Amino acid sequence: MPIRVLKSFQDDAVKSGVDLFTTAKRLLDAAGADAAGRANAINHNGYLLIEAPTGSGKTLMAGTIVERFSHVEDVVWFWFAPFKGVVGQTAAVLREEFHGLHFRELADDRSINQSRRADVFVTTWQAVATRLKDKRNVRKESDNNPSMDTLIEALRDQGLRIGVVVDEAHHGFGQKTLAAQFFKEVLRPEYTILITATPDDADVTAFEDAMGIAELQRIRVSRADAVKSGLIKSGVKCAAYFVDPEKRALVDLTATALRDGVAAHRTLKKQLEEMNIPLTPLLLVQADSSDKSVDRLKSVLLRMGFTDEQVAVHTADEPDADILALANDERREVLIFKMAVALGFDAPRAFTLVSMRASRDPDFGVQLVGRILRVHRRLQGRAQSGTLPDALNYGYVFLADPETQTGLDIAGQKINAIQTEYAKASTATVVLHYGDGVSGVSTVEANGQTSFFGLASETAPQTTGAAAVSDVATTTTGRVAYIPNFDFGTFFGANPPPPAPGPSANTPAKVCGSPGSHRYQLRPGMPRRFKTQVVCPDIEVTEEECAERFIVSTRDLLEAMKTQVPVERRTLDVFTHTFQQEFDFSADLSPTQAAEAAHRVLCRNKTFDPKGLLQALRRKLQKVMQDETMPEAQAPEKVACFLDVILATHPELLLEAQKAAHAKHAQILAADDLPSELVWAEPLPKSPRNVYGVMPAGLNTWEEPFAQLLDRDMNRLVKWWHRNEPHKPWSVNVLMPDGRGFFPDFVIGIEGRQTEDGGLLADPKLYYQRDDEAPKVLAEHRIYGHVMILSLDGVRWMIVGYDEKAQKPILAKEFRLTDMIDF
Structure with a gap:
């Protein structure tokens, strides 16, 4: 096997990582049994995050750090691969690259007596992390093998320390996962390496908080360093297709993207052949999640001239040994896969990717780019010397869904933002030597002073919510200033005049509601009846x-x-x-x-x-x-x-x-008279503008706020409002364009509106986008005009309009009460 030679940036990164852990080792040795000193040593210098573009050698750098540091420290490592399907492949690659490490099988080789420094167990979080530890075989005691929990404790008893490497740390290792819990409670490593191409600052901060990490040291590799070293392509070009919305349904953008992707693939293949480079490029095709999408794509590719042997298919949900083998099998020119591309896999032959999936997520974009970013080993010499033609130094992405291009745009900016940086040991924790050869670990304060007597906790005591409220209550006082000549009548409103005795021509005869003790009369001057819209039942529209x-x-x-x-x-x-x-x-x-x-x-x-x-x-x-x-x-x-x-x-x-x-065939009919009074078993809250003077029972969580808005009208545009219950003899029905009827929630009398009684029909909605709600946006009553559909967007009411091109309801504008006059 050829001697492994690191690129200069990789070697610098490895040296900085080894130096970091060497500092942590010196602090741990000095701390001895002092728990606080050990914790400070680990939390300041025991965590290393490697951030680097796909293809820049993250695994190589991490493995070399592990190998070199294991020469000077008694440490056993647990290397976590992201998916169980690639554990064997990962172990094989590491075994081939790093001869100074001893690779063991966690499943059946947990012998304590055979353990030694530089042992490495390759596994996954799924194999070890569970709510009940007996659910995993490696955490069960057996005659030949102790449980993993026992093994870790025994290793520590023998003087060995624990190291952990988490590959693809962005996947399945969040702060609230079982993996994080297992890491914190069982592994409790002294040394940790996290590897990722898609760092998320919020996730990193949350992880630091959950683990009590004071300083997370980082190795960052810029894209420019990896390009200069010939490891990754100089760029990625991404094509998306945009069609006028009304014609979008006529075009199969999947076929268009696939056609262009195949053309690019064949051009690159021809160029490699003309240069006498023995490499068959790989076209990656990512199917969407619909049924039979893979079969449809393969059928199209066969019609485009590929043979059945040239087209490989992988339908598993995660990367496994099969997809890695297919990606390296040069009999295959096309690889169709269905899994989310964020579940990364290596495909060094890939220049071109056609994606049928829709996502605007930048992390999705980072991983999408990563699949075609690597430069194949046979081309790395030319890439590093600058003699590789531009066409072969680019990756090409073709998107069936144009929205995905936004995610790739942001992804490119995120990758460019990573600048090369090497790990530096923290100066916040130091070794102090006392008299008689005694040493210990202490912290250096922000002012440069060293704490000689014990170590302060990394986290300051938190004040509980209850205590915080109590403090405010005891330290804050408030007085209400005396207001002279306060007029209760003006402030709270004068009492309404009593209704005139005796019968009235405007008094309806019916009563609404079940028998009860609380009765609310229809207010004088309110409309007695409304107009409803129906289809003549004797006529069928053909x-x-x-x-x-x-x-x-x-x-x-x-x-x-x-x-x-x-x-x-x-x-x-x-x-x-x-x-x-x-x-x-x-x-x-x-x-x-x-x-x-x-x-x-x-x-x-x-x-x-x-x-x-x-x-x-x-x-x-x-x-x-x-x-x-x-x-x-x-x-x-x-x-x-x-x-x-x-x-x-x-x-x-x-x-x-x-x-x-x-x-x-639509008819306008007078509905029955409104009930003369509303009767309810329980008392109802007052309403200044409701036709019965009360807030009706049964209003839902978006209807009630709208009714309150009408009651608060300071400009007196709202004369009255009525809750239009469905399917009552006095209800107002409106026909939608499809011939069905519905009952808008409110009938409102608006001052200055040019309709009968100034009437406006309004219908506040929670889910205005639903297919069954969309026709209501276009509904029009011959007497009262268009129905005003509204939606509560946070704290603002919005008027819902209709996008003719997109054929769907949209939030058109913020609602104002004055809009009701001319709507």
């Missing part, structure tokens, strides 16, 4: 009536006849943060995509039979095309395709036709 009102312009027809869809291809250079935009790019229209989108549009309105409606619309469109003397009118399959495109790109045309068909 699919033919809807088709008659389906109006298609000549322009819509000509647009539907196009076979290409304009697409903007936006290429991001991930590390230079620059964009290249191509507007003369187009993608093939996908008849399948258009038909699926059209079917969804046809199924939105439950009052029409989708199949019958489709046939009626085809007949209508064929007639329109005949009137325009279009020869395609004689080809039923083309008429069907054009209709699919029109429905997919202009669903509002069908919506208007359905709305018009229902409106023809």
